[in-house]
Amino acid sequence: MQVAIIGYGAIAAYVGRALESEGAQLSMILARAGREDAAASVFGDVPVATGIGDARPDVVVDCAGHGGLSAHGLAILGNGLPLVTLSLGALADADLHARLTQAAREGGGVLHLCSGAIGGLDALRAAAIGGLDSVTYVGRKPPQGWVGSPAEKVLDLGALDGRAAVHFDGSARDAARLYPKNANVAAAVALAGIGFDATAVTLIADPEATANIHEIHAKGAFGELSFRIEGQALEGNPRSSALAAMSAVRAVLDRRDVMRF
Numbered sequence: 001m002q003v004a005i006i007g008y009g010a011i012a013a014y015v016g017r018a019l020e021s022e023g024a025q026l027s028m029i030l031a032r033a034g035r036e037d038a039a040a041s042v043f044g045d046v047p048v049a050t051g052i053g054d055a056r057p058d059v060v061v062d063c064a065g066h067g068g069l070s071a072h073g074l075a076i077l078g079n080g081l082p083l084v085t086l087s088l089g090a091l092a093d094a095d096l097h098a099r100l101t102q103a104a105r106e107g108g109g110v111l112h113l114c115s116g117a118i119g120g121l122d123a124l125r126a127a128a129i130g131g132l133d134s135v136t137y138v139g140r141k142p143p144q145g146w147v148g149s150p151a152e153k154v155l156d157l158g159a160l161d162g163r164a165a166v167h168f169d170g171s172a173r174d175a176a177r178l179y180p181k182n183a184n185v186a187a188a189v190a191l192a193g194i195g196f197d198a199t200a201v202t203l204i205a206d207p208e209a210t211a212n213i214h215e216i217h218a219k220g221a222f223g224e225l226s227f228r229i230e231g232q233a234l235e236g237n238p239r240s241s242a243l244a245a246m247s248a249v250r251a252v253l254d255r256r257d258v259m260r261f
């Protein structure tokens with residue numbers, strides 16, 4: 001399997017290593033213009049480009065966040081290629097969502113939404129068929145997991161005095177837009193359940209937390225669901241959970257299976 005990767009950060013490095021160890025061949029890294037050397041320092045001899053051009057890998061994996069999906073998604077889907085993404089929060093932008101959908105329909109590509117740092121989305125998606133009354137997502141990380149996010153505007157992350165503090169309470173749409181590096185999970189819950197505007201999100205910085213803790217609570221015709229995961233941070237980026245990188249690898253490897261979840 002020939003795989004192109006967008007990005008060269010912590011998740012991209014994990015995904016590249018894991019896929020190579022499963023026998024996949026990395027055929028191209030998509031980098032921001034001027035950052036080709038940074039990509040090469042992570043991926044060695046793998047060719048680096050700033051656009052997909054007319055390349056035809058078997059699958060492209062977006063590990064570059066919202067900027068990666070908005071910069072490359074249209075061309076990849078428009079060229080009829082499958083694109084696995086972790087940047088689900090970018091879809092809170094209704095215009096980008098519509099343009100990606102149109103590019104995929106016209107070009108024949110498919111956008112595969114990774115489960116990322118959370119689970120339980122299969123049950124939530126099934127429950128949505130019968131009708132959901134409420135869906136809540138709570139994201140709790142150690143203070144360093146929120147560095148570089150709007151949490152810094154409302155909290156002194158270095159001086160929380162042992163107490164957990166809420167820094168966002170609102171819709172999944174606002175969470176996804178405001179926290180592009182931290183609230184892709186909120187977007188995943190929204191897309192699986194009752195949408196960006198109806199999904200309630202609370203984000204918490206917790207000095208006592210030793211993991212990235214994600215919870216879903218949902219009620220509907222199916223009954224009630226609660227899901228909680230304590231995910232260890234990925235080496236190289238305390239903001240990102242290791243499971244997010246693992247889920248992208250899973251999504252790529254699933255493509256070669258004839259029996260799939």
Ligand SMILES: NC(=O)C1=CN([C@@H]2O[C@H](COP(=O)(O)OP(=O)(O)OC[C@H]3O[C@@H](n4cnc5c(N)ncnc54)[C@H](OP(=O)(O)O)[C@@H]3O)[C@@H](O)[C@H]2O)C=CC1
Nearest residue numbers: 007008009010011032035064065067116117184237240244
């Ligand atoms: N769905 C989920 O559950 C999760 C999703 N994520 C998403 O994954 C993203 C990546 O996470 P992580 O690897 O830990 O972050 P890093 O900051 O370690 O890496 C991000 C990488 O993306 C690159 N990049 C940014 N914009 C572009 C672009 N337009 N084209 C190509 N490359 C680009 C950056 O390059 P440069 O250095 O040049 O800026 C960098 O190499 C997060 O920002 C988040 O949005 C993360 C965790 C969980």
Ligand SMILES: O=C([O-])CC(=O)C(=O)O
Nearest residue numbers: 117182183184185240241
């Ligand atoms: O990795 C995580 O724990 C969650 C995350 O950053 C995101 O949702 O974007």
